Amino acid sequence: MEYQFIKDPIAGFKVRMSQEHALVGRWLNEELPLTEVASFLEQLQGVKHSTEELKLEGKEVRLTLSKDEALFEAHSLFQNDVDLSRYEDDFLELDEDGLSAGCGFEDFEALMQDWYGFIQSRKLRR
Template identity: 30%
Template sequence: MEFDFIYNTDANRYSLKLSSEQLALQCFLLDEFEQKASAYQPLFTQLQQLKPQSQYQWDGKEYRLTVQASEVVICHYALLQEGSADTELDPEQDLELDQSQLYAECGLEDLLHLLAQWQHFLPA
């Protein structure tokens, strides 16, 4: 997974840039956490402890991160069926919404690498 980290000195703001296929992951990392390294540590620690066949779910304000067998899915709640605890997509909304910022997949190792580098880039 390719990524770039950016620090805007005028705005005193940290951001990251991922590929278009990973926009939901980019939004997840920027919108769900404070822009400091320690904010990501609980998620990073939980992900590091997962075994190859483990399942894990992290519910954020706007996104759900799900891990199954070392595959990570980031999905905006707008794509999930109303009242469903599962990560099933609603087919009607699936056609109506631009999914680029709503859904992404990656491997657990890639996400752990990205999180480690991102935490190193951010202030403590």
């Protein structure tokens, strides 16, 4: 998983991820407040030593975390109440690319630790 951390003077802390993992970056940028990263790392440790899954429902993205993997799914994947057939004449369809992404637990844990370290090191430089 490739990523780059950025401290933008206007937008603040951001992560850029490869296209394949763009939803993971979106979750980090928009769903997990910077003030909650440390407590989330503690939750990760709990999942690591458990057989239970952790499901976090964000505003637009759901994270399902197990000791084996992290799965990110956009809520728009679950919009079953819209009849898409009525849009066929307009050639509109739901593009599912970018609406789900996943990675192994260890890779996700490393990303989160790196993210936390980046945030902490930049806060100290103020």
